[in-house]
Amino acid sequence: MTALDFxxxxxxxxxxxxxxxxxxxxxxxxxxxxxxxxxxxxxFEMLRDRAAAIRRRSIALMPDLLERFExxxxxxxxxxxxxxxxxxxxxxxxxxxxxxxxxxxxxxxSMATEEIHLNAHLAREGIEAIETDLGEYIxxxxxxxxxxxxxxxxxxxxxxxxxxxxxxxxxxxxGRDIAERTALVKEARVKLREAFLTADAGITGAxxxxxxxxxxLLVSNEGNIDLTATAPRLHIAIAGLDKIVESWDDAGIxxxxxxxxxxxxxxxxYVTCLTGAAAEGEAGPRQSHIILLDNxxxxxxxxxxxxxxxxxxxxxxxxxxxxxxxxGGHAYGGTYxxxxxxxLTPLFDGLRENADLPNASTxxxxxxxxxxxxxxxxxxxxxxxxxxxxxxIPPRGERWGLGLWRWAGxxxxxYRLATRAAxxxxxxxxxxxxxxIRRLPLAGGNFTATRDMTPPSGASFQSRWKxxx
Amino acid sequence: xTSRDTILARLRAAPHAAPAHPAPWRxxxxxxxxxxxxxxxxxxxxxxxxxxxPADIPAAAxxxxxxxxxxxxxxxxxxxxxxxxxxAGLTPLPPPSKASVSAAIARAQAASAETGTLLLASPDPEGxxxxxxxxxxxxxxxxAAICASFEDAVTxxxxxxxxxxxxxVTGPSRTGxxxxxxxxxxHGAVRLHVLIVP
Numbered sequence: 001m002t003a004l005d006f007x008x009x010x011x012x013x014x015x016x017x018x019x020x021x022x023x024x025x026x027x028x029x030x031x032x033x034x035x036x037x038x039x040x041x042x043x044f045e046m047l048r049d050r051a052a053a054i055r056r057r058s059i060a061l062m063p064d065l066l067e068r069f070e071x072x073x074x075x076x077x078x079x080x081x082x083x084x085x086x087x088x089x090x091x092x093x094x095x096x097x098x099x100x101x102x103x104x105x106x107x108x109x110s111m112a113t114e115e116i117h118l119n120a121h122l123a124r125e126g127i128e129a130i131e132t133d134l135g136e137y138i139x140x141x142x143x144x145x146x147x148x149x150x151x152x153x154x155x156x157x158x159x160x161x162x163x164x165x166x167x168x169x170x171x172x173x174x175g176r177d178i179a180e181r182t183a184l185v186k187e188a189r190v191k192l193r194e195a196f197l198t199a200d201a202g203i204t205g206a207x208x209x210x211x212x213x214x215x216x217l218l219v220s221n222e223g224n225i226d227l228t229a230t231a232p233r234l235h236i237a238i239a240g241l242d243k244i245v246e247s248w249d250d251a252g253i254x255x256x257x258x259x260x261x262x263x264x265x266x267x268x269x270y271v272t273c274l275t276g277a278a279a280e281g282e283a284g285p286r287q288s289h290i291i292l293l294d295n296x297x298x299x300x301x302x303x304x305x306x307x308x309x310x311x312x313x314x315x316x317x318x319x320x321x322x323x324x325x326x327x328g329g330h331a332y333g334g335t336y337x338x339x340x341x342x343x344l345t346p347l348f349d350g351l352r353e354n355a356d357l358p359n360a361s362t363x364x365x366x367x368x369x370x371x372x373x374x375x376x377x378x379x380x381x382x383x384x385x386x387x388x389x390x391x392x393i394p395p396r397g398e399r400w401g402l403g404l405w406r407w408a409g410x411x412x413x414x415y416r417l418a419t420r421a422a423x424x425x426x427x428x429x430x431x432x433x434x435x436x437i438r439r440l441p442l443a444g445g446n447f448t449a450t451r452d453m454t455p456p457s458g459a460s461f462q463s464r465w466k467x468x469x
Numbered sequence: 470x471t472s473r474d475t476i477l478a479r480l481r482a483a484p485h486a487a488p489a490h491p492a493p494w495r496x497x498x499x500x501x502x503x504x505x506x507x508x509x510x511x512x513x514x515x516x517x518x519x520x521x522x523p524a525d526i527p528a529a530a531x532x533x534x535x536x537x538x539x540x541x542x543x544x545x546x547x548x549x550x551x552x553x554x555x556x557a558g559l560t561p562l563p564p565p566s567k568a569s570v571s572a573a574i575a576r577a578q579a580a581s582a583e584t585g586t587l588l589l590a591s592p593d594p595e596g597x598x599x600x601x602x603x604x605x606x607x608x609x610x611x612x613a614a615i616c617a618s619f620e621d622a623v624t625x626x627x628x629x630x631x632x633x634x635x636x637x638v639t640g641p642s643r644t645g646x647x648x649x650x651x652x653x654x655x656h657g658a659v660r661l662h663v664l665i666v667p
Contacts, residue, residue, distance in 0.1 A: 022648070029649045043494070050491035060487035063480035076631070082473035134655055135646035151646060158647050185644060185652045192656065193569060193602075213631055223642040223657020227601050230592055230634055231567060241476070249493035252620045256494075263645070266509070267584035267619070270657065271637035278633040282591035283566065283598070288633075294476045302483035 006356035009331040019155055019328050026154050030319035033264020034370065044260060051257045052374040054250045055310035058242075059301060062309075065211040065244045066292065072214030073290060076276025081291045086116035089293050093118060093203070093236055094125045096289055100234050102127060102200040106192075108218070108225040109133035110205025111149060111313060112238045112293055114335045115348060118203070129203065130195045132224040134188050141168045147329030149336060150262050150315040155328050158184060192224070202228040202285070206239035207312070208254060209290075212247045215275045216290060219258065219268035226272050235274070235288040241297045242309040254312055257372035262314040296347050304383050308343050310373045317367035317377060323360050332357065339367035339377040346384055355393045358384035401443065416462065423456045430455025495618050502582035502615040503665050509585030510663060513640030514653060517663040523609075526664055527557035530574055530607050533662050534559070539572065539605060544597035546575035549609065566596035573603035577638075577663070579622040580615045586639045587663065588622045590632040599658070600638050606658035610665050 013019055038044045058065060070080045083089035097105065105122065107113065107129050119129045119140070131140040135152035139145065141164050146152030153161070162178045165187055178184050204225055208217040216237050218225045229235050245251050259265040278284030301309055318324045318338030329337030333354065334345030342357040358381045367377040388394060389402070408418045430437050437453040439445070447453060459467075470478075499505045507517040520529055526549060534541050542560040545552075554561050562570060575597060577587040587608055592598040599606045616622040619637060626635065642657030653659055 025649045029645070047494060050494065053488045053491045057487045057490060060485035063477050066480075067477070082471070082476055084472040084475055088472060132656065133646070134644045138646070151649065153646055154649065156647075161647055181647045181650055181652050184647055185655055189654065189656060196656075197567065197569075215631065221642070222644050222646075222655035223601070223638075224655070226634075226636050227656060230601065241480075246490070247493075248620055248623060250491075252618070253491070253494055255619070265513075265639075267586055267637075267639045269513070269639050269641075269643055271586075271619070271639075273623070273631070273635040273637070274633065275631040275635075276633055278591060281594065282633050283594045284591050284633045292476075294472075294479075298476055298479035298483075301480065301485070306483075306485065 005333055006331060006354070006360055009333060010327040010360070013327040013331045018157065022155055022157065023325050023328055026148070026151070026319065027325050030263070030315070034261055034316060034319070035264075037260035037264040037266065041260065041266070044257070047253055048257050048372050048374065051254050051312075051372055052310065054245060054253060055312065055373045056307070058245050058250075059306060059309045061246070062241060062244060062301065065246055066241060068211040069209050069214055069244060072212065073276070074214070076214050077279075077288070078214065078276050079287075079289045081289060083291050083293050083295070085295050089116050089238060089291050089295070090118055090121035092291050093238065094122060094127065096234070096236055097122065097127050097201060098125065100201070100287070102234060104128045104130070104195075104199045105201040105203050106130050106132050106195050106199040106228050106232065107136075107203045108205070108220065108228040109136045109152065110203070110238060111146075111335060112205050112240050113203065114146060116238070116293065116295065118238070130192070130199070132192050132196070132228055133220070134185065134222060137188060137192065138164055141165075145330065145335070147337065148315060148318060149313055149338070149340075155330065196227045196231050199232045201234040201236060202230075202232040203236045203238070204229055206237050206243050206290070207258070208245050208251050209239055209243045210245055210248055210251050213275055215273050217251055218272045218274070219255070219270065220272070221263070221265075221269040223270050226270055229272060229274055230284045233285055233287070235285040237274070237288075237290045238293055239290060240293050240295070242311070258312050258314050261316040261370065261372040300347055305343065305347070305380050307375050308340070308380055310375055311340055312373060313340075314372055316370040316372065320366040320370045322362055322364060322366075332360070339381070340375075343377060343380045343384065351384065351388055351391065352393055355388055358382075358388060397443075419460060419462065423460060426453075426455050493620070495620065496583045498617055499582060502617065503612050505582040506580055506585050506615050507665075509582070510640060510661075511585070513585060514643075515585065515640040515661040515663065517665055519612075519665045521667070523666045524552070526574070526609060526666065527552050527554045527559055529664050531557040531559040533607065534572060534605070537605070537660060543572035543574050543605075543607065544570045544603070546573075546593065546597060546599075547595060548576060549574060564596040565602075566594055567598065567602070568596070569602045569604075570597055571603070572605035572607060573597035573599035574607040574609065575599045577608040577610045578614065579626040580610055581617070581619045581622045581637075582615050583618050584639055586619060586622070586637050588626050589636045589638065590626060591634045600636055601657065603658055604654070605660045605662070606641075608661070608663045610663050612665055612667055615665075
């Protein structure tokens with residue numbers, strides 16, 4: 001990938017006539033849903049504060065809490081594994097499958113497994129992994145990546161889905177009517193039910209790891225996680241280190257802000273809590289594993305972006321972001337998209353390769369406003385911009401320009417002189433181009449490429465500010 | 470060094486100040502938890518009915534299935550097998566373990582009034598798996614098992630040992646994955662009806 005990739009992908013997305021209506025729908029549904037859920041729950045803001053504190057406490061106490069989780073999960077009969085990076089996590093999962101003769105695994109939606117490209121790794125080992133979340137299933141059939149953290153197929157229309165199902169479900173009568181959503185959902189239900197009942201293993205992610213009892217907590221709306229984690233004889237969960245929380249009371253508070261922020265629900269339809277392995281008299285896997293995944297998280301915790309580990313993956317920042325609403329998720333080029341993706345992708349896939357992402361923001365601040373755990377996303381993106389500048393990543397012209405601006409800004413007279421010169425230049429250009437500026441030189445060309453600029457008029461902000469005081 | 474040691478050492482090498490532990494939160498108590506449970510469940514497309522006695526379960530279940538235009542048969546959990554299903558005109562199906570069934574009737578061990586949530590434990594090896602593999606899930610819930618919150622319901626159900634799985638279910642299964650439009654019955658139950666018994 002080149003540094004220009006976000007820009008070119010964003011341009012392509014904005015010219016995609018099919019994407020615009022999907023993103024518009026996304027915006028209105030998710031934004032209205034969250035606003036209504038918040039309005040009917042007076043304690044929402046107070047619980048956001050508590051959830052923010054809970055998540056920051058989890059980051060601070062992470063090593064102790066993870067050890068506590070490990071001890072309690074082990075005591076309950078779960079096998080706990082630690083993976084330093086994506087390769088190790090994939091290798092552990094594949095080994096567990098091999099040791100237990102697993103040929104076919106069903107999966108619930110897990111961003112951690114997307115992040116480590118688990119499905120591709122398992123396929124190379126001859127193990128078939130079938131996604132069961134409807135959105136993930138659709139994009140798996142199409143060979144695409146998720147374009148939204150909680151609605152992976154948000155970029156597709158029902159016609160796209162019908163076409164995909166016709167191509168994939170060759171055993172069904174070609175003349176069947178799957179024009180409507182209800183028929184598509186039903187077809188996936190029947191197809192996947194077969195997979196649920198015959199798979200050797202179930203692979204899930206985790207929304208939270210509760211240290212006090214060694215419990216894995218997951219949320220879904222479809223009910224696929226409950227089946228994935230209970231129907232097969234073996235369960236493997238893969239969870240980032242950041243998923244840890246101290247207690248059930250903490251988990252309860254996070255759940256209340258998570259569902260409201262994500263889909264505008266008071267409670268997710270299904271909350272699945274898994275502790276240990278199935279005992280006598282319980283149906284469920286007799287063998288259960290959890291892989292605790294670092295993959296850059298410990299480094300992030302030691303950096304000035306540690307607060308990003310508080311993220312509970314609700315998607316509210318995507319749903320309220322003007323950039324995401326214009327480009328959709330694929331433009332971001334990583335597993336995660338939107339403001340949280342712009343912070344996370346440089347960490348997972350390299351800053352140099354994703355140098356545009358910290359700039360994929362207007363810094364309007366809505367993401368921070370709606371973040372249930374109050375992560376200062378614009379500030380974290382600013383930190384990435386600083387890192388990029390320090391590493392010499394931006395093009396020479398940009399760095400030179402920023403250096404010049406800094407030099408001017410360091411002395412009052414220089415700044416005043418520079419702004420006066422710029423203002424005079426713009427007025428002259430406006431006069432020359434008959435009242436409005438149609439074309440600017442250098443970086444200004446980007447601005448005038450798509451619109452005209454009105455020349456400055458009246459007194460400058462600085463002189464008026466002076467007059468006010 | 471194992472990865473475990475490496476990871477823990479890296480985490481310990483970067484100490485962070487921990488904010489104070491926020492207080493737990495519980496919703497304010499309500500006068501009639503069963504009424505609140507029903508209202509919240511109805512808001513998410515589930516339904517509930519209060520019965521005068523457990524003996525009314527077969528007739529109520531049959532009435533519900535008939536009203537939905539569904540066949541009058543269901544897999545019945547062993548606990549309720551002795552009730553008079555024949556008199557209600559409902560044909561009991563053998564409880565299937567790990568198999569799909571059109572309708573299943575079983576107990577939900579606890580519930581939360583706050584969000585209209587049922588709490589079920591690890592599936593019964595003898596079946597049925599009402600919340601997992603039935604198209605229509607009819608849950609029997611004791612009024613006394615309706616707690617104020619999710620946390621209280623977990624405490625009530627779990628006791629000293631957490632079951633391998635706890636399933637909190639709020640309304641029927643749903644998805645918005647195609648065009649952001651709500652469709653019921655993605656993988657879990659298509660319909661959820663709760664019979665609240667004294």
